Amino acid sequence: MSKEIILFRERQRFRQFWLWVVVLGVAAIFWVGFVYQVLLGGQYGNRPVPDVQLSILFVLVGLGLPYFFYRMSLTTEVRPGLVQVRFWPFHVKPRQIPLHLVRDFERVTYSPIGDYGGWGIRWGSKGKAYNMSGNEGVKLYFYNRDPLLIGSQRAGELFQAISEARQMKV
Incomplete structure (x- = not known):
């Protein structure tokens, strides 16, 4: 295996x-x-x-x-064709986001309190967010639902990994 x-x-x-x-x-x-x-x-x-x-x-x-x-922790993993996000202890299993459902994505700097009302699992006028600290992340735009922001201390690396994962065969 x-x-x-x-x-x-x-x-x-x-x-x-x-x-x-x-x-x-x-x-x-x-x-x-x-x-x-x-x-x-x-x-x-x-x-x-x-x-x-x-x-x-x-x-x-x-x-x-x-x-x-x-x-409490936020674990983000990028695999070929997939992004997984787990906000422990609220997610028993990681939330899987197939990248074929993602229309576009961008690296963003945001205001955690102004845009989403703070840190954690948040819903705001700009969509849903998973964030722990800081003000950088990658925002995913979908074909059929509101955007999702994934906060990261290494937003550039996350953005690059998602770019690579979209190109790879699953």
């Missing part, structure tokens, strides 16, 4: 400093509450929740939220 050719592969994660400040700030509230109330025996707040509930919240929000954002 031969390996399938991969022309381009990129895995991105959330790298924005401000996002991590918010996520870790929210988690820190639960860390402080857990340590103060459960471990040190004090009462955290005016109407403290029972220790069991606080422990569950600590695990879910104090540990789970940062872990969730740490593990």
Whole structure:
């Protein structure tokens, strides 16, 4: 069994400093509450929740939220005749985009907040977007649906790989 050719592969994660400040700030509230109330025996707040509930919240929000954002990733692969995009954990299997359905494509610089309302899996007036950070990517135009933007830290390489993948026989 031969390996399938991969022309381009990129895995991105959330790298924005401000996002991590918010996520870790929210988690820190639960860390402080857990340590103060459960471990040190004090009462955290005016109407403290029972220790069991606080422990569950600590695990879910104090540990789970940062872990969730740490593990979240956008994987883009280009193969002959195909682009695959997987936004983990929201896509169990990669979304496959056959290149014969793509009318045209271009490398773009965009405004994540202005054009799509932020980062992640986004829908906006300019179509759908998969992006994690930055403001560059490749926009795919289809014959029968709205455009799709794939954000990339290596947009030039992604554009070149899609160009090559369209020329190759599947």
